[in-house]
Amino acid sequence: MGEVLALIDYGAGNLHSVANALKAAGASKVAVTADPDVVRAADRIVLPGVGSFRSCAQGLWGIAGMVDAMTERVHVGGAPFLGICVGMQLLATRGLEHGVTKGLDWIAGEVQLIERTDRAIKIPHMGWNDVALGVHDPASGLVEPGEAYFLHSYHFAPDDGHTVAAMTDHGGGLVAAVAKDNVVGVQFHPEKSQVYGLSLLSRFLEWKP
Incomplete structure (x- = not known):
């Protein structure tokens, strides 16, 4: 039957494109779901x-039992987890968009507005940009250097530099990916990043952290 990958539907994701990209990358079964029981039984999430961080957090916590199911499956069951864009930002302790909103706190840090250090720098950070590996490579080869598609006005600032898997540059360094144990998050959109993005998703489907 192959592995079951749970793609969480909490009213805040580009689900159709992400599901299609996962299938193109080799996923045998993608379950688009808002059911905590499906998440609890999934092989990958x-x-x-x-x-916004706040609206996404409200949507996720608004599904009874979903955060508990995710936490149980990932931190107790060891299922590989991938967060994309705001799904990556929700790994943080808190987000500062539209006030302070709590995150999952799976990777300590906060999500802050990108500072405009140069008038030529546009916010949101939108379009193709380089992805350079972090110093410590906590994702064990999952994230590779290349070029990916970004669209965000806020960025993840982790407390521990050892959790930074990749960086990009937009008027200064911005975190492009974070990782800790069996959890990885990417700020860019793999589903919009063509060959680079599909390659990353394919590696995630084989990832055994």
């Missing part, structure tokens, strides 16, 4: 996210 993907949390997408489009919109």
Whole structure:
């Protein structure tokens, strides 16, 4: 039957595109779901996210039992987890968009507005940009250097530099990916990043952290 990958539907993700990209990358069964029981039984979990940190957090916590199911499956069951864009930002302790909103606190840090250090720098950070590996490579080869598609106005600032898997540059360094144990998050959109993005998703489907 192959592995079941749970793509969490909490009203805040680009689900159709992400599901299609996962299938193109080799996923045998993608379960688009808002059911905590499906998440609890999944082999791998993907949390997408489009919109503000606050609205995404409200959507995720608004599904009774979902955060508990995710936490149990990932931190107790050891299922590989991928957060995309705001789904990556939700791994943080808190987000500062539209006030302070708590995150999952799976990777300590906070999500802050990108500072405009140069008038030529546009916010949101939108379009193709380089992805350079972090110093410590906590994702064990999952994230590779290349070029990916970004769209965000806020960025993840982790407390521990050892959790930074990749960086990009937009008027200064911004975290492009974070990782800790069996959890990885990418700020860019793999589903919009063509060959680079599909390659990353394919590696995630084989990832055994």
